[in-house]
Amino acid sequence: MTDDTAWRRSPGPGPLLLGVRHHGPGSARAVRAALDAARPRAVLIEGPPEADALVPLAADPEMRPPVALLAHAVDEPGRSAFWPLADFSPEWVAVRWALEREVPARFIDLPATHTLAWGREEGEAVAIPGTEPDEPGAGRQKPDAADEPDARGRKPDAADESPTDRQLRVDPLAALAEAAGYDDPERWWEDVVEHRGGAGERDVFAPFAAVEEAMGALRETYGAGGRDRDPVREAHMRLRLRAAQREFGERVAVVCGAWHVPALRAKTTVAADRELLKGLPKVKTDMTWVPWTNRRLARASGYGAGVDSPGWYGHLFRAPDRPVERWLTKVAGLLREEDRIVSSAHVIEAVRLAETLAVMRGRPLPGLGETTDAVRAVLCEGSDVPLALVHDRLVVGDVLGEVPEAAPAVPLQRDLVREQRRLRLKPEALERELELDLRKDTDAGRSRLLHRLRLLGIGWGEPAESRGSTGTFRETWRLRWEPELSVRVAEAGVWGTTVEGAATARAEAGAEHASALADVTGLAEHCLLAGLPDALPVVMRALADRAALDTDVGHLAQALPALVRSLRYGDVRGTDTRALAEVAAGLAERVFVGLPPACAALDADAAEEMRGHVDAVHTAVGLLGETAPETQTAAASADGTGVLSPSGHRDLRRRWRAVLRTLSGRETVPGVLRGRAVRILLDEGELGPEEAARLMGLVLSPGTPPVDAAAWIEGFVGGSGGGGMLLVHDERLLGLVDSWLTGVPAEAFTDVLPLLRRTFSVYEPGVRRTIGELVRRGPGERLQGAVQTGGMPGFGAETDTGRADAVLPVLRLLLGLDGRDVLDADNDLVGAGR
Template sequence: MAGTEGGGGRGAGPLLLGVRHHGPGSARAVRAALDAAQPRVVLIEGPPEADALIPLAADEDMRPPVALLAHAVDEPGRSAFWPLAEFSPEWVAIRWALEHEVPARFIDLPATHTLAWEKDDGEGELTGEEQPPDPTDETPTAGTPSSEPPSAPEPSGPDLRVDPLAVLAETAGYDDPERWWEDVVEHRGAGERDAFAPFTALEEAMGALRETYGVGGHERDLVREAYMRLQVRAAQREFEDDVAVVCGAWHVPALRQKAGVAADRALLKGLPKVKTDLTWVPWTHRRLSRASGYGAGIDSPGWYGHLFSAPDRPVERWMTKVAGLFREEDRIVSPAHVIEAVRLAETLAVMRGRPLPGLGETTDAVRAVMCEGSDVPLALVHDRLVVGDVLGEVPPGAPAVPLQRDLDRLQRKLRIKPEALERELELDLRKETDAGRSRLLHRLRLLRIEWGEPVASRGSTGTFRETWRLRWEPELAVRVAEAGVWGTTVLAAATAKAEGDAIGAQSLADVTALAERCLLAELPDALPVVMKVLADRAALDTDVGHLAQALPALVRSLRYGDVRGTDTGALTEVAAGLAERVFVGLPPACAALDADAAEEMRRHVDAVHGAVALLGDASGHGHGDTSAPGQGDGPGPGPGHGDLRGRWRVVLRTLSARDTVPGVIRGRAVRLLLDEGELGPDEAARLMGLVLSPGTPPADAAAWIEGFVGGGGGLLLVHDERLLGLVDEWLTRVPAEAFTDVLPLLRRTFSSYEPGVRRTLGELVRRGPGKQVGTAATAAGIPGFGAELDAGRADAVVPVLRLLLGLDDVVDNGDNELVGVAG
């Protein structure tokens, strides 16, 4: 092999380059060694089934970080990833081989065995890398084994899980393995004469560790290493010793070992298999971090990427990046800050005996100079730069399941690009492109592909507005492969999935929620199936609570259908029939309930009240300002359903008058009737007076008050002096022995009010009866209220209101005061 004479890391046999899987120093060292050795073939740790995918690494559209994804054909959720970043030694080896037109091959245990081998290990995902403390880095996958793997030989040393880097760092006197690795490998000076020296040293160190610890608690490595030895021998027969092997440093002593072919084949005999597919998928720096749970993770992928891309003056360039980030966040950072931070980092490196400033020194310098000692802005540097949100790209020609190709097509058509950085997307459903984006995101959610999460829209409550929080995670590629069993396009797969979910739904509420999602996703072919299941379930379900829980989702679906121009006639019929059954069953269902059940039923009453109001609008009144222009009124509920609101008011009156109904429900029924204008203030005050009379137990009266004034009822008491007076008078009459029982209930009721409302109520009660409020006399017996309108105080507000409404012009009166002039 050319250029290897005298190399300390090069002797007879193949060139073994032991690396850390994600490290810029290792990556540069691999490139230097390959340049020096000029091998005729490069063998790389990875699944051999991916050999056909290696040429794609040279595609101009391939941008790391990326990962090899292997998944079982019959069970796509059983998957494994082999992530590669620009600074991964394996990626550098692949690129070197392609640039020099040298064959590159993967030699690790095939994924067909790896996926089957892990079937009995529970839920999760596999990562095909090795990095201490777990050199296999395999997190178990879902499934049950079809056969058992052969037993691997017992380790020669103690059976404990060893972290080789931690042991070597401790031996060298370091308390941080990351800092030791940076000093020894990542900060090695470029241009050293012996390109093989670092690999020789690592091989000797790992050999000593394996002699002491055996396989360090990772017996499956023996099987993998047996397979790799067989592949190395096969390459030697073809290329003699002009073979370079790039693998985890932990495996190098085992590959150098002179083991018999028969013994290696015996270890591989009888391994289970599953049919697998492999492809390239985008990866992210954040998913390379150890904090993400990745076994071969590193603490600072963004920092390592910077070291690899900026080998000259890395500290100066890093400080410039940090300053740019702070300026984007409107923090004042000058060039002087950058200069001072660089000097401080270099000084700290000298004081700590380090060859170059590392991440620790640069972080301390940034904290002291640019953050003024605060860790708050420093957290932004760690999140955006030290870890980072870089998302790789894969060329369109990479193998993919049909569903993935259709998703890629829709993403390009709708101009909605996957991004690793979380962002919010505002949609206006009146626009064709935004409506298409909404349909796509809702369909993906039906398929359990959680690319986007709907959030509350800011500044709008209309149904034509949607806000999504988007973030693309690499694992979503697995979800796409899993969803491929439902169809080859997003529309077909979402339709089939919705139909399957409807048939397998466990409760009526699940079916109604699914109907709502079908309308949001615009799945007209799935809706008839869902509606049939919904009608059947509604006819058989006799639990009023279930019916009341299901009704609001159905009514919301009508609004969504209206803004999307969807025919919801069948859905309206089911919703109206469901409402009728709730009306009939609710009064008897509210009798003889304990406190918890009464509170739950009160929430059902609120939900049904809102649903009936919307359903009444759908019967011919449209949606006013909340619907999209040009969409027309909602479909009517059909004959016999025109007076749902009237029948609901009858139900509320029944609930308010029955003594067997818990007080919290009776109070809420009175409040809803009052809000609807079906009950006058005088009548409401009379009913409250009856409930708060001395003959009513204090606990029942407190429950009635909670139902009546809870949930935003504070303003009602502020503006209605009679109701506040009744509550105040009742509270003063509660016996001392009963006061401690009703206090928690009252505290819960009034603590839900806004602070301003609570303060106003306190001031009104503190003034007491007979006090003056402004210029009007307070009515006798009513705390804090005047007997009639105070015209003077009311007139003082008029100019301000006119200014706010734009009815007046604003002029300067010469006394530096702005006054309104009537138009």
């Protein structure tokens, strides 16, 4: 058969219009069959015309779908649009068919230069994934034939219409399914299109003719169907179609959403179409290919395509035959990898069940619903837990596409790719944990790269809590590459052409524009973590300036912990932190001076906030004293060198303890702060148990208002700092609390109850149970037990050396002392215990 004969057999006069459902494997197979039969001289595809120059890259061996066309405004990279394509997308099939046969392939939708500017003029929020309102039917099995992504790669006009407009938008699939007697549009589409088989060359055009007729009837009834932008888009498509016909003749094929076919077939004038396009706003845009993921295809909002089962669709598209049997075999393999017992008999039984369910439900072949029910009943033994794994790994899938190096990219993107390869840190769609040992060069480089990207707003990795170690040399990250991170990279390109340079510029700009002192200290911490020595001087100057001008003790207390943490980071990363230590020591001095006056006359909420500042400063002072002397400097020291000597460390702690003593004895300070100061002094050994009991007795005396006394108790034994165990082991303190509580007047009890519940609710269940048992015994029985043991309540009369000796072998093993003389090792351990 000649080409002209094949073309004459295509449906209708004029161009070959192939109306498809986006991301539908049935539509993709039908498009390939129709193109093979018609052999057009040019293929026109719904998509932005700016991508015409990128079409040849689809033939590159390194191009692996899912991928997406990304367009962004040059002056505003965050304003962007995606057109995602999978290997089962009809548009991708058409592009590949044209490239394999050296036939021109062109995009004919409204240019992105208009679409991006159009959204900006209407105040549309773009490039913020997941913010677009959900549409009726969003998140279903497949997007319907007309509900394809618009020129921005989203559901059409999802963010541009009011809720009433969206309710009026017609769902073509639902209308056609209802006319066919189906109550489920998805099941109708699968039965009519996805499961249609046995079609030979004689009727490859028949499905498109039927869809065109159906869509024509719907558009006669509903017009534009509530999509106000469609007439403008379709006018541009018609103009591009006429231009292609002048160049290639009538043998032109068009692959577009089925909803648009009647509009492209309509007889309109060139003048009318150009009138619709007159005055459209413009913005300069860049376009490239970017990797996409199956999970992003599965999202119905944001930058998703609304395809709930891209893994299943890909299987249907690629399976040469027996798709159900092949699918269930794949499921069985996955479950075996997870150590579940699945035999060949299970697979055979699951196939039979799926086929039986299809017959009972009146379906030509088993669909995803039937196979899922069979997997649950047979392979998962009725459990939804392994079924969720099947859905996540196979039905959706964790595939991440790839694009060739030849694809256009901003310089920052290219440098990021080089860094990823150098550090062997490959982007992956599936979330994974990465453990880093900063003592190793490669891991330290990975840490710097991830911190630099976070500073640039590129959230590829998020820090996580390390399970195996609490040392500062250990870091844990959760990594997951999302397609929209390509937009973030484009946005960050304004700061520089390399990751390090861009992060440095971003940090310097942040330091200049930061309004709060804590923001600057946090920025200094990020600079050390990210290894940005060039940015640190600028940040430190901004930090010193703001610290000198800020008189709010709360702000100073918030800033100090981040600075001290940064000093410790420098130990592992080899960063010079002398200037940072100087500012930290100066901040600590200012906090010591200003804290007592700032704690006076505070209400309950302000006192609770200040308590958090006191805890943070106490931790920071302790860490500041633990850092290596050679890495710390102060504004001045006794020897004039500026180096904070070990005596300087002790002096900082001594002055801090003096501040705490002042807080503990000042009556104008709220009870929660006084109690907290006493508790810290007790833990530090600066206050003896007798003195702590005396202070508690004074506070819990009848002359103190019950609410103030309850606040003092909250500060002393509240929180997660071991206050419950303190009451367990020191029954004098418990007795004081018990006696005070039983003496609280009935009219005041309801006022103190919330504070007491908050105090004791944070204790571990075992601690609460022990305290309750001690209280149940009563003071007499507790005192008798103390007299019998001859010591402190809760403790034995003397040390049990036998029980202590039983621990020594385990400690020798943990400390690696097995090879040493046993007596020397034991003496070392006993000395360490003291």
